[in-house]
Amino acid sequence: MPTLTLNPPHIIIDFDSTFTKVEGLDELAAIALTGHPQREKIVQEIADLTNMGMNGEMSFSEGLHKRIDLLKANRANIEELVSFLKTKVSDSFQRNKQFLTENADHIFIVSSGFKEFIIPVVTELGLRADHVYANEFRFDEEGNIIGIDEENVLSTDGGKIKLLSSLKLEGEVYAIGDGYTDYQIKEAGFANRFYAFTENVERPKVVAVADHIATSFDDFLYDNKLSRSQSYPKSRIKVLLLENVHPVALRAFEEQGFNVEFVKGALDEDELCERIKDVSIIGIRSKTNITKRVLENANRLMAIGAFCIGTNQIDLEAAAEKGIAVFNAPYSNTRSVVELAVGEMILLIRNIVTKSNQMHAGIWDKSANGSFEVRGKKLGMVGYGSIGTQLSVVAEALGMEVYFYDEVEKLSLGNARKVNSLEELLSVADVISMHVDGRKENANLIGKREFSLMKDGVIFMNLSRGHVVDIEALAEAVKSGKVAGASVDVFPKEPKTNDESFESALRGLPNVILTPHIGGSTEEAQENIGHFVPSKLLEFMNNGSSYGSVNFPEVQLPKLKDSHRLLHIHANVPGVLAKLNNIFAKNNINITGQYLKTNEKIGYVIVDIAKGYTEEFIQEVKEVEGTIRFRMLY
Numbered sequence: 087m088p089t090l091t092l093n094p095p096h097i098i099i100d101f102d103s104t105f106t107k108v109e110g111l112d113e114l115a116a117i118a119l120t121g122h123p124q125r126e127k128i129v130q131e132i133a134d135l136t137n138m139g140m141n142g143e144m145s146f147s148e149g150l151h152k153r154i155d156l157l158k159a160n161r162a163n164i165e166e167l168v169s170f171l172k173t174k175v176s177d178s179f180q181r182n183k184q185f186l187t188e189n190a191d192h193i194f195i196v197s198s199g200f201k202e203f204i205i206p207v208v209t210e211l212g213l214r215a216d217h218v219y220a221n222e223f224r225f226d227e228e229g230n231i232i233g234i235d236e237e238n239v240l241s242t243d244g245g246k247i248k249l250l251s252s253l254k255l256e257g258e259v260y261a262i263g264d265g266y267t268d269y270q271i272k273e274a275g276f277a278n279r280f281y282a283f284t285e286n287v288e289r290p291k292v293v294a295v296a297d298h299i300a301t302s303f304d305d306f307l308y309d310n311k312l313s314r315s316q317s318y319p320k321s322r323i324k325v326l327l328l329e330n331v332h333p334v335a336l337r338a339f340e341e342q343g344f345n346v347e348f349v350k351g352a353l354d355e356d357e358l359c360e361r362i363k364d365v366s367i368i369g370i371r372s373k374t375n376i377t378k379r380v381l382e383n384a385n386r387l388m389a390i391g392a393f394c395i396g397t398n399q400i401d402l403e404a405a406a407e408k409g410i411a412v413f414n415a416p417y418s419n420t421r422s423v424v425e426l427a428v429g430e431m432i433l434l435i436r437n438i439v440t441k442s443n444q445m446h447a448g449i450w451d452k453s454a455n456g457s458f459e460v461r462g463k464k465l466g467m468v469g470y471g472s473i474g475t476q477l478s479v480v481a482e483a484l485g486m487e488v489y490f491y492d493e494v495e496k497l498s499l500g501n502a503r504k505v506n507s508l509e510e511l512l513s514v515a516d517v518i519s520m521h522v523d524g525r526k527e528n529a530n531l532i533g534k535r536e537f538s539l540m541k542d543g544v545i546f547m548n549l550s551r552g553h554v555v556d557i558e559a560l561a562e563a564v565k566s567g568k569v570a571g572a573s574v575d576v577f578p579k580e581p582k583t584n585d586e587s588f589e590s591a592l593r594g595l596p597n598v599i600l601t602p603h604i605g606g607s608t609e610e611a612q613e614n615i616g617h618f619v620p621s622k623l624l625e626f627m628n629n630g631s632s633y634g635s636v637n638f639p640e641v642q643l644p645k646l647k648d649s650h651r652l653l654h655i656h657a658n659v660p661g662v663l664a665k666l667n668n669i670f671a672k673n674n675i676n677i678t679g680q681y682l683k684t685n686e687k688i689g690y691v692i693v694d695i696a697k698g699y700t701e702e703f704i705q706e707v708k709e710v711e712g713t714i715r716f717r718m719l720y
């Protein structure tokens with residue numbers, strides 16, 4: 087439980103790049119030198135000197151004096167710096183304002199920076215001005231900085247050690263910082279522990295000597311069982327985002343303090359088996375296959391985000407059995423696919439691809455032969471889901487007659503006509519467009535036999551899933567003239583990254599548009615997905631809500647208030663809830679809310695309880711037969 091120990095430790099916190107995300111003096115230089123012709127060069131020189139000092143590569147006092155000489159700043163610049171620094175307080179310190187305020191008597195800022203800009207920033211988060219130990223500037227009458235207070239011990243080499251020795255703190259002392267001088271406090275015996283703080287910068291030389299690493303202030307508080315804003319530090323939770331998902335997704339996780347890794351391409355099964363071992367949340371698109379074997383290696387995985395519509399690349403059942411919730415973006419790119427389908431349909435029926443290629447080869451072939459309007463033509467769609475229905479509406483607006491075949495009973499929109507078999511649809515349509523989902527059973531749904539049932543000179547389009555169409559059969563149908571034009575966006579085997587070449591029997595065929603699985607790849611769709619999927623994943627992680635999951639019992643939960651929330655995922659066998667309730671009763675647990683949802687495979691029980699329970703109670707809950715996974719939120 088997050089309770090404060092009786093004798094709280096003294097906590098020594100560095101300011102620059104620890105309490106704030108930036109180095110105060112470097113930023114002061116950037117402000118003061120605005121408009122200076124050599125601004126960039128001087129700011130860089132100052133930053134280099136800062137880094138050399140932080141890494142212990144230069145005498146601290148020498149570096150400080152050199153930096154002050156380069157800095158042409160005044161009091162007004164400091165005011166501007168303070169306003170800026172207030173916006174740059176490290177996220178985890180901001181999150182833990184309550185802890186800082188309540189424990190201000192035990193917290194000291196010890197910094198080689200300057201009181202003039204440190205005090206106004208740290209006191210806003212409840213810390214004491216008289217607990218700030220730092221340098222002080224000297225000013226001339228006009229308020230220009232002309233030097234530093236040389237009497238201040240922190241302006242000298244080994245200043246932090248000398249200061250700590252004079253403070254004579256009793257009891258446990260923990261130092262947190264990103265620099266070598268922070269480590270030296272521990273080295274000299276004035277701190278029991280040194281935590282290398284890596285939320286903003288990770289200095290290998292400092293990390294190498296540190297006995298502890300704090301990836302955030304929450305991490306430090308968790309390590310010491312102190313009260314904190316996050317029940318489990320998010321900086322310890324690894325998020326792996328693959329396939330170049332939109333950067334807004336990266337920001338959504340980073341803003342909350344997660345440890346995020348971003349990979350441009352997809353990973354193959356072997357790579358994934360290795361990389362997934364310590365990952366708690368993974369984000370993928372259509373190319374990454376999360377197989378049973380991958381899931382067997384996913385020891386910490388709690389949630390999968392498919393940053394697309396299709397989830398056929400994920401073993402949903404195996405994920406559910408491991409208590410892993412899968413989310414997707416079922417509507418964010420629907421419109422993009424529809425627009426591409428409409429555009430391609432018009433280009434193909436007019437034979438534009440051939441005409442355009444001829445023009446590039448210098449051939450002017452002005453003729454109407456083989457060019458038609460889409461108006462009045464019959465569009466046949468296989469699959470009448472989100473994309474099929476939207477395309478249906480737009481195609482009718484273009485004056486087409488719409489027919490569809492869906493194996494599930496679907497209400498037709500507008501004047502669209504439902505047909506009762508795939509065969510009927512194939513025989514009636516002038517343009518056939520595939521919009522089925524990617525389930526395994528749909529492999530080769532369209533093959534040699536199906537092409538033979540189509541009208542001569544049909545236009546054929548597949549923007550759904552590659553395995554739905556037998557590519558060799560399509561190539562033959564194009565060559566024979568059965569298919570007059572085709573567009574294919576998805577392929578049974580697609581290159582993993584943009585660096586791999588694309589091989590297909592369709593390459594080089596006339597009036598065939600080939601696109602690299604970009605039906606959903608528009609700026610709008612990707613950004614929408616980048617907001618939508620992380621919001622679902624974060625709700626699940628932070629609140630337990632599984633609403634919108636494609637493999638998990640769906641529950642929409644209220645915000646957690648003054649309670650602790652137990653999330654219990656178990657195999658859906660009779661009696662689990664009764665066993666859990668017995669444990670609650672036996673332990674006199676005050677339940678403030680309880681929710682249960684099941685699907686064929688698993689049950690998901692959420693119980694909000696009053697604080698003040700024992701570790702033994704939690705252990706009993708974890709040991710209930712059938713438990714797949716258990717976690718606590720508060």
Ligand SMILES: NC(=O)C1=CN([C@@H]2O[C@H](COP(=O)(O)OP(=O)(O)OC[C@H]3O[C@@H](n4cnc5c(N)ncnc54)[C@H](O)[C@@H]3O)[C@@H](O)[C@H]2O)C=CC1
Nearest residue numbers: 395396469470471472473492493522523524549550605606
């Ligand atoms: N090319 C691209 O970049 C994109 C491709 N897609 C793919 O488009 C496809 C359709 O997406 P949505 O419309 O959102 O899916 P959806 O799930 O809303 O609709 C699919 C429809 O197909 C029907 N269906 C499935 N198998 C069938 C079969 N054998 N015969 C007849 N009907 C069948 C289903 O009953 C359902 O109504 C999916 O495969 C999806 O992965 C989606 C977005 C982008």
Ligand SMILES: O=C(O)C(=O)COP(=O)(O)O
Nearest residue numbers: 371372393394395396606
């Ligand atoms: O949304 C889908 O199902 C897609 O096929 C789009 O996949 P992508 O995100 O472009 O890899």
